[in-house]
Amino acid sequence: MKTIFSPDQLLHAPTKEISDGKLVAAHEVPARAEIILEHIRKAQFGEIQPPKEFTLNAILKVHDTDYVHFLQDFWKLWQEAGRTEEEVFPFVWPVHGLRHDIVPDHIDGKLGFYSFDAGSPMGAHTWTAARSSAETALTGADLILSGEGAAFALCRPPGHHAHRRLYGGYCFLNNAAIAAQHLRDQGVGKVTILDVDYHHGNGTQAIFYDRADVQFLSIHADPKVEFPYYLGHANERGLKEGAGYNHNYPLPHGTSWDKWGEALEDACRTIMKFAPDVVIVSLGMDPYENDPISQFRLKTDDFTRIGARIAQLGCPTLFVMEGGYLIGELGVNCTKALSGYLDAEKISL
Template identity: 60%
Template sequence: MKTVFSPGQLAHDPKHEISDGELRPAVEIPARAEMVRARILETELGEVLTPEDFGRGPLARVHDGDYLDFLDSFWTRWTNAGRGGEAFPFVWPVRGLSLEPKPDHIDGLLGRYSFDAGTPLGQYSFAAARASANSALTAARLVAGGERSAFALCRPPGHHAAAGYYGGYCFLNNAAIAGQWLRDAGAERVAILDVDYHHGNGTQSIFYERSDVLFLSIHADPREEYPYFLGHAGETGAAAGEGYNANYPLALGADWETWSNALAAAMARIRDFAPDTLVISLGLDAYEKDPISRFRLASEDFTRMGAALAGLGLPTVFVMEGGYAVEALGVNCVNTLAGFEGG
């Protein structure tokens, strides 16, 4: 299985985040990707390719133009306001407030285009996010061109980013961008399965009213876990997309037996949908020692996951999402990919 990764993805290098109501050291750091890449190079999966540059077009198929303009112009606006370092939003247009007219001030724009305070923007954040999206797009092109599978070592991750806002360490929705590109390249139906510990709220919202992309997510119950306001079992799609969204929220502490039952249910839905291509949002934070998550999957369970996914017999694009137990991240990632390769 070929891996796609750009060193440019490391340029986003946050030092802090706001989580649990406190300013803390960032956990979505470049070392996450470096550990995975190093582990891949030690194995039979060792081929790592540099992504192609797909330009703005595929990004604009998923994200709003004004949002992309904001990300592109952010650093100039930030420094013109006399600011430096990392930017955190602190005010949002919640119930009773309005998105229009659009604010002129950078603090208003940060709130307009974000949904949490835990995702710092810096000078190189958008460049790294574009490189990450190009990795996903290149992996999608490999699979569309006949490869059984490919792995996009995406970092920063993407599944919390919606069409017009960022959050959850995510700026561009890599899995959605890859899925839409596959549709545009000729796939009639695409399934996106999100196995991250946290619900892929951004991906769900992007495809929620569509029947050509099936979105499924196995994650911690949002009544107890981030992102809190999306990811419930009753969210099944709307309009043309009714019935094409499936959430499997699990109680905190879920182990492999519980988690794999949800996987089996999701896979049954995928078989019924009969997609041309499968995209896996490969979050690895269901791991039992992940510092910000509370599931109990062991390293060997990721091998089982990969083998199970191979049983679908579909061309598959793996897109890396979360996972913050840095020392174990490479092991768990390679276990998943090797399980798939051997399945």
């Protein structure tokens, strides 16, 4: 299994974030990717290669042009406004009752217009890292198109919270969605995105919610008590042509393998009925019992089971890295999931 990664993805390096009403140390930091990369090398799964360069067209198939231009131009606009802070947070949003049809000229208005939370700081190199992360996913998709049975896109920053026109949840470009759309544009008939991150993939759901060609399934903490709070309920099943192709499995805090594994089994049966040509896994390591910002109770060996069960689907599979935060077990758990996939015939589920 080849891994794709670029050092440019480390350039976005926040030190602080706003969480629980406080300014705290950032959780989505470059060391996350470095730890995983170290363990990938030790596991010797295969070649580690840089992403190819892509035009913006692949990104613009998923994200609105004005939003992408905002991400590109943000740092210049910030400096032109006379701002000197190196880490930037929005503080006002066009919520219920306010207008959504006019983009403000002022940089603070733009920040709120194109975001949905205050926990995702932007800086001078955010666009470079986010674009490289998207190109990492696109390169993984091209490996699948070339005949590889599986590939691992070590994406960082992550992507599954990013909407067409919104960033948040540490995500700026939706890597899994961009890869899925690229596969469709290159002639792949049906794509499934299975999101196993602790948090609901609200951006991915929103992007494909009215489509029948990309199935979305997410196993995550109940949004009634967990970020992103406003999407991820079980009754969100899709709209128009997409009705019946969106599947959410919200689970309570404290969920361990027994209930989590039941949700995975149901999701896999649903995937088999859809019969996709390619599966994309939004691979989050944060269901782990010791993750610093999550409340599930999965153990290291459970990630092996996840990988093995996904392998049983029998589809070409692109793993796209999402969450999972800075603890020593992060790299171990990630390689366990990938080795479970590669050695599925040896795994007892």
